[in-house]
Amino acid sequence: MSRRGLLGIAGAGLVALGASAATGYAVGRPAAEPAPASRSYPITGAHQTGISTPAQDRLHFATFDLLTEDRDDVVELLRTWTAAADRMMRGLPAGELGPSSGPYDAPPDDTGETEDLDASHLTITFGFGPSFFEGADGAARFGLDGRKPALLADLPHFPADALEDARCGGDIAVQACADDPQVAVHAIRNLARLAFGTASVRWSQLGYGRTSTTSTSQSTPRNLFGFKDGTANIKAEEPAALEDHVWVQPEDSASDPGAAWLAGGSYLVARRIRMTIETWDRSSLREQETITGRTKGSGAPLSGGDEHTEPDFTVTGRGDVPLIDPASHVALAHPSANGGARMLRRGYNYTDGSDGLGRLDAGLFFLCYVRDPATQYIPLQNTLARDDLLSEYLRHTGSGLWAVPPGLPAGSTTGGTDGAYVGQTLFEA
């Protein structure tokens, strides 16, 4: 059922109930109630959707900077965004009236380009960056003194970083994923519309092909090096691994009291990684497989087996040379080389036109969720940037770290002045 059909029903209801019902569609309706549209996820749950949710095929990611220093404005924005996200994730227009039912002398409360599309498994995930909590002068913003997690610090400079300021940071990150790119773009666009005057887009990124598997029900996709990517990812079917490696635990605030509000949440790292695909495409198959540590065809580790066989770094071949190069990507990124650290990756292939020098601007928009960026991401990225053979073909051009609050309590409602909202534990607990 498309939103047009839903709108027809809602519209008829509005006529029957009179104008006073016009603001009543979402308010008072438990957010966890089965969604009216197919292919939709509820906004309620212990964690936000879009993290351990099976990775959808398309991404629109955007970061926003706040234009206000008023705490009430920010809470109001978060309430408004949460209610709109709840609606859009159900496959409904962003606002209660929709794009075409009037009033004719006001702007529509939805922009309309998804009017004939369903929810397409849309998820919208929000995170708060270091600059959300503190101004450049280190002073707390929005009365959030003492509530900035110690782990939420700007990422350090990594070897060979080539970051562009216009692709870094942002007070708030919003990750919209869907099976249909028009649905993901529509979500970001309508959140930007609702933020007018309070927050504006800092940068945004489209991704067209997921490069990670977050559920055993999914097949492993390929990145733009032509290799399978994300084989060893943490999956939704590993609840213990999610607790250990992805979700911030209540006890984590013992050592980091500012993170108490973040229990059930996570940290999101974004890295825009341009690949020098023209150079890669002229390297030999042997070099490509040596660098990766896996075969290009099946994705099996070079130590043998199939895609899902654990790599064996002890196996040697002629001249006692290890079959998997110790400087290969699979060797350096493996948990065994990183104190057992794992992460939930959720990246996308991107292609953003060309660079004026005859080369496509293409690569990986890397997204990962971790319980502790200081032990799970930063040391690993230092190792990879310094030693990984693959790094020669990579250039990190964008970056950010955000604290991702937990989900909305089961049974809660969104909208109005008393609805639940993303970030409520930060502002009210």
Place this chain on the structure above:
Amino acid sequence: MSRRGLLGIAGAGLVALGASAATGYAVGRPAAEPAPASRSYPITGAHQTGISTPAQDRLHFATFDLLTEDRDDVVELLRTWTAAADRMMRGLPAGELGPSSGPYDAPPDDTGETEDLDASHLTITFGFGPSFFEGADGAARFGLDGRKPALLADLPHFPADALEDARCGGDIAVQACADDPQVAVHAIRNLARLAFGTASVRWSQLGYGRTSTTSTSQSTPRNLFGFKDGTANIKAEEPAALEDHVWVQPEDSASDPGAAWLAGGSYLVARRIRMTIETWDRSSLREQETITGRTKGSGAPLSGGDEHTEPDFTVTGRGDVPLIDPASHVALAHPSANGGARMLRRGYNYTDGSDGLGRLDAGLFFLCYVRDPATQYIPLQNTLARDDLLSEYLRHTGSGLWAVPPGLPAGSTTGGTDGAYVGQTLFEA
């Protein structure tokens, strides 16, 4: 059946037949033979695919500049590209060995990222720009004296054009459309790889949502203004309209002898049209519908009826004001206002991040195919740019015109030194 499965079969064949068969897969095989993979179109036919073919959902468009002035190099490039396009449209790797079968000390002849995907209705359409025929000094290139169609002239400057040189022109345009964006990107990337040293990418553009209907079997999609777009398009089921308005006819060369080789082909106009969506989103529904001349919900003309009702520009309302504003988009773009001119539109929505000023860089990548740009596109665009109410919300930032050669003769084969190739009528007839 994915290309991996196909590759397995091909690979087994190669082993059985010995190394001498390694170049033999596509050569000598009639291009029109039923494609082995599902969801594929043949490369042969009176016209190139990707024009009246039902519009796929995703686009990667690129233009290339030639780095050579040698005619043989260009013919060789066109042969190579045609053979690779034939293979990729069948759902096969771009080269006969594929991305992972070796030889290990050479670069793979396919980049691999579509290895587990099928053909996804891929079409690859080639066109030659004015600069393909003549250098900046007006001298003929590649011995093509007298073969440049008179109609293939740079488009004139239109009112309010805001063109960026880095998004304009190009010796050769390649339009890759598919149901899967990774398949479309893979096609352009592998053509760029094969062109190394002979041609390089000038600019490229991704599109994610078709905005046109080119077959009565398709529903009408919506553009980023939230309105249905392309309702009145020429469709594959209108063969007479295609002959009249899209395909260059043999008799057209009576007045334009340089276009004799183009019979069965067409002209492609590309315009990258940025929409000021933030401003649009703050305009009233009444204004949006007045500007468009249609309702936002159903897409019916404001003179009444449903989406497919012909607009009636004579119907007036209160105060004898026409229900459809004479300066609305539907009124000014209608064939009745343009001497009966129609075109086959094949555009896509695009979103290319943001512009650093808090606004999304989003809009319409307009593509159309016409028999005669001088009568079908240029006057219309002059009218729209000058008078259309919609123009206030549009900025044309990219542009190009290309002559699109006819298709490959039925039964012809591609590959090797005697295969058929796109543009053969230009170089050999």
